[in-house]
Amino acid sequence: MQTPTLFALLLLLVLIAYGTGFSRAAAAARGRGGMRKLAALPSYYGTHTALWCGLPALLLLAVWLVFDEPIIRALVMNGVADMPETIAGRDLLYAQIQNQAAGNLFGEATPQVAAAAERLTDLRNGAQLLQTLMVLILSVGLGAFAMLRFSPQLRAREKVEKVFRIILLGCASAAILTTVGILLSVLFESLRFFQSVPVTEFLFGLHWSPQMALRADQVGSSGAFGAVPLFTGTLMVSAIAMFVAVPVGLMSAIYLAEYAGKRVRAIAKPVLEILAGVPTVVYGFFAALTVAPFVREAAAAVGLQASSESALAAGLVMGVMIIPFVSSLSDDVINAVPQSLRDGALGLGSTQSETIRKVVIPAALPGIVGGVLLAVSRAIGETMIVVMAAGLAANLTANPLESVTTVTVQIVTLLVGDQEFDSPKTLAAFALGLMLFLSTLVLNFIALHVVKKYREQYD
Amino acid sequence: MNTMTLEATGMTAPAKPQTLENETVDSQIKVRETVGAPFCDNAKLKMRNVNVFYSETQAIHNVSLDIGRNEVVAMIGPSGCGKSTFLRCLNRMNDTIEGCRVEGDLTLDDEPIYGPKVDVVPLRARVGMVFQKPNPFPKSIYENVAYGPKIHGIASRRAELDEIVENSLRRAGLWSEVKDRLDKPGTGLSGGQQQRLCIARAIAVSPEVILMDEPCSALDPIATARIEELIDELRKNYTIAIVTHSMQQAARVSQRTAYFHLGHLVEVNDTETVFTNPQHELTEAYITGRFG
Numbered sequence: 224m225q226t227p228t229l230f231a232l233l234l235l236l237v238l239i240a241y242g243t244g245f246s247r248a249a250a251a252a253r254g255r256g257g258m259r260k261l262a263a264l265p266s267y268y269g270t271h272t273a274l275w276c277g278l279p280a281l282l283l284l285a286v287w288l289v290f291d292e293p294i295i296r297a298l299v300m301n302g303v304a305d306m307p308e309t310i311a312g313r314d315l316l317y318a319q320i321q322n323q324a325a326g327n328l329f330g331e332a333t334p335q336v337a338a339a340a341e342r343l344t345d346l347r348n349g350a351q352l353l354q355t356l357m358v359l360i361l362s363v364g365l366g367a368f369a370m371l372r373f374s375p376q377l378r379a380r381e382k383v384e385k386v387f388r389i390i391l392l393g394c395a396s397a398a399i400l401t402t403v404g405i406l407l408s409v410l411f412e413s414l415r416f417f418q419s420v421p422v423t424e425f426l427f428g429l430h431w432s433p434q435m436a437l438r439a440d441q442v443g444s445s446g447a448f449g450a451v452p453l454f455t456g457t458l459m460v461s462a463i464a465m466f467v468a469v470p471v472g473l474m475s476a477i478y479l480a481e482y483a484g485k486r487v488r489a490i491a492k493p494v495l496e497i498l499a500g501v502p503t504v505v506y507g508f509f510a511a512l513t514v515a516p517f518v519r520e521a522a523a524a525v526g527l528q529a530s531s532e533s534a535l536a537a538g539l540v541m542g543v544m545i546i547p548f549v550s551s552l553s554d555d556v557i558n559a560v561p562q563s564l565r566d567g568a569l570g571l572g573s574t575q576s577e578t579i580r581k582v583v584i585p586a587a588l589p590g591i592v593g594g595v596l597l598a599v600s601r602a603i604g605e606t607m608i609v610v611m612a613a614g615l616a617a618n619l620t621a622n623p624l625e626s627v628t629t630v631t632v633q634i635v636t637l638l639v640g641d642q643e644f645d646s647p648k649t650l651a652a653f654a655l656g657l658m659l660f661l662s663t664l665v666l667n668f669i670a671l672h673v674v675k676k677y678r679e680q681y682d
Numbered sequence: 683m684n685t686m687t688l689e690a691t692g693m694t695a696p697a698k699p700q701t702l703e704n705e706t707v708d709s710q711i712k713v714r715e716t717v718g719a720p721f722c723d724n725a726k727l728k729m730r731n732v733n734v735f736y737s738e739t740q741a742i743h744n745v746s747l748d749i750g751r752n753e754v755v756a757m758i759g760p761s762g763c764g765k766s767t768f769l770r771c772l773n774r775m776n777d778t779i780e781g782c783r784v785e786g787d788l789t790l791d792d793e794p795i796y797g798p799k800v801d802v803v804p805l806r807a808r809v810g811m812v813f814q815k816p817n818p819f820p821k822s823i824y825e826n827v828a829y830g831p832k833i834h835g836i837a838s839r840r841a842e843l844d845e846i847v848e849n850s851l852r853r854a855g856l857w858s859e860v861k862d863r864l865d866k867p868g869t870g871l872s873g874g875q876q877q878r879l880c881i882a883r884a885i886a887v888s889p890e891v892i893l894m895d896e897p898c899s900a901l902d903p904i905a906t907a908r909i910e911e912l913i914d915e916l917r918k919n920y921t922i923a924i925v926t927h928s929m930q931q932a933a934r935v936s937q938r939t940a941y942f943h944l945g946h947l948v949e950v951n952d953t954e955t956v957f958t959n960p961q962h963e964l965t966e967a968y969i970t971g972r973f974g
Contacts, residue, residue: 485780563813565778568829569778570806570811571811572808573806586820
């Protein structure tokens with residue numbers, strides 16, 4: 224039986240188990256004179272039976288699907304007489320066998336491959352049958368077992384709740400495990416990179432030119448992996464973005480929270496947050512096609528030389544993108560400042576602006592700082608705008624009118640197009656990714672810590 | 683109640699006399715004309731025919747009252763009777779509430795409180811306020827007290843400011859408790875200390891009138907007693923209007939007491955008279971605990 228069919232059948236069994244458990248409990252309750260005589264409501268008995276029936280079988284199915292292919296492959300390959308030496312050769316051979324078994328191999332198959340393919344088909348069919356049988360037996364057997372164990376004293380609710388707590392825990396762990404998984408995969412690839420390029424050269428080198436020679440006799444493409452120009456580029460673009468986003472975002476938050484009437488606020492806040500919904504790629508071409516030429520012309524008008532792709536253009540547009548981040552978070556913390564503080568300040572004869580500057584903002588400052596730090600980590604990780612508007616040249620410069628490149632842009636260019644996964648060029652992307660990951664992790668950690676500390680103050 | 687509404691109620695009342703008899707004490711007494719002595723010779727604040735509206739609801743009905751110099755006037759009454767609203771009219775704190783409208787003549791030293799030419803900032807510097815819940819700023823104790831003098835430019839040099847801070851804290855009876863930790867946050871003090879800090883903060887700008895809106899409702903009896911002593915002390919230099927839920931407190935600290943009921947000022951008299959010989963049935967009902 225195919226896996227989807229099996230899955231559907233299992234679902235049906237689970238439903239039947241639920242119904243049986245439910246009706247059995249309901250009948251028991253009637254026989255004893257009311258629900259109060261049962262240890263739990265009938266629906267819990269139903270769920271209890273359904274869990275016994277479905278969960279172990281489902282787990283078996285999942286484990287089976289994970290280990291099915293590797294085991295079959297090992298069995299098939301064991302029977303092959305002349306095994307290729309390299310891993311790639313073995314992969315190729317197995318792919319040939321698979322194609323032969325599926326019947327889409329062109330040309331004549333060697334007898335060895337043909338025999339192996341036949342073995343593969345047999346094994347697969349056998350495995351499928353075994354899988355179906357085992358899953359169904361487990362499901363029906365455990366369902367029946369649960370029904371046999373039924374008694375009105377059975378604390379079904381507690382058992383069901385325990386299982387659901389474990390399921391909830393599993394879902395919560397998924398996100399954490401993903402993060403750990405990403406971190407580990409990036410970490411191991413980075414370690415491979417650091418075997419060919421020293422850490423010190425990567426962290427402190429001033430020259431970035433990741434082209435590697437493909438042949439020994441090639442010249443001029445030796446590869447240099449000094450990431451400092453990328454870090455400075457990232458810092459500059461992010462700094463420009465924050466220069467735009469923090470004042471504009473903060474002031475719009477102050478306006479919305481303190482000055483705007485209810486009606487203005489009801490309209491302006493969602494409109495401002497639309498900015499956050501614009502896809503970054505749209506910001507990207509806006510930056511590249513509209514803002515960058517404008518920056519160049521403006522610079523030319525005051526007699527400065529600006530390149531067609533500049534840190535300034537990318538930073539300005541990124542700043543606009545981040546405004547709703549800053550304003551929305553700041554607006555929330557400003558609103559969280561108790562009205563009694565404003566009353567206190569106004570009651571002493573402060574003007575509204577004095578109240579805001581000297582009482583409300585200082586009281587909200589930790590939360591605002593937290594919001595700004597979150598925005599910074601967003602700016603550092605932003606890719607699309609800088610790919611399109613900041614350029615690719617890894618210049619080590621402090622001039623915002625020159626083109627710079629950022630960590631994210633280099634990761635993109637290193638991994639886009641033809642690639643060999645074991646060259647330092649490709650692996651460099653993982654090292655950059657690791658740096659990016661760590662820095663945003665630290666920033667987020669600090670930001671959340673600051674925000675949390677602030678919350679404790681007024682609750 | 684003004685004549686217009688009196689007529690209106692007078693016209694509807696005869697139509698269903700039976701229901702009137704069954705209703706509560708409030709509606710049996712139809713007239714809300716203030717009894718007692720709402721006016722005094724040496725008035726610091728004069729309020730005449732004050733009406734306050736929250737959007738369409740009327741919270742204060744035609745209240746007239748004087749508050750004399752160096753006098754403590756207590757405002758009592760059941761919850762929702764408008765006493766806090768009335769108090770907040772005196773330094774225009776109601777301006778911050780959307781949809782709130784104040785009508786009538788209110789004057790401080792015969793200068794209007796409301797009006798197009800009145801700047802609310804110096805007014806609030808002259809009429810300070812202490813709130814129900816202690817609300818120290820999240821700053822140091824010193825900065826809390828120095829806040830007002832700084833924004834009003836009262837002290838130009840650090841030494842002057844130090845002096846004002848020390849004096850205010852001494853007057854609020856807090857100096858000995860906090861003099862060694864002026865740089866610690868004001869929010870770290872106990873509730874009673876925080877409230878005295880707020881009083882110190884209010885008197886640091888040398889106001890002429892201090893409004894207190896249930897200043898002791900969040901405090902324990904000992905802290906309350908200290909604040910009450912302080913109010914008596916402050917009376918020498920300031921005019922004080924205090925809203926309170928505690929009739930004992932009103933009896934202890936005030937010279938005159940005003941009884942509010944459903945937005946009407948029912949009775950104003952010497953505190954002693956109000957508590958020993960109330961002239962209005964509603965006042966009597968309230969102070970003897972029949973409702974409220």
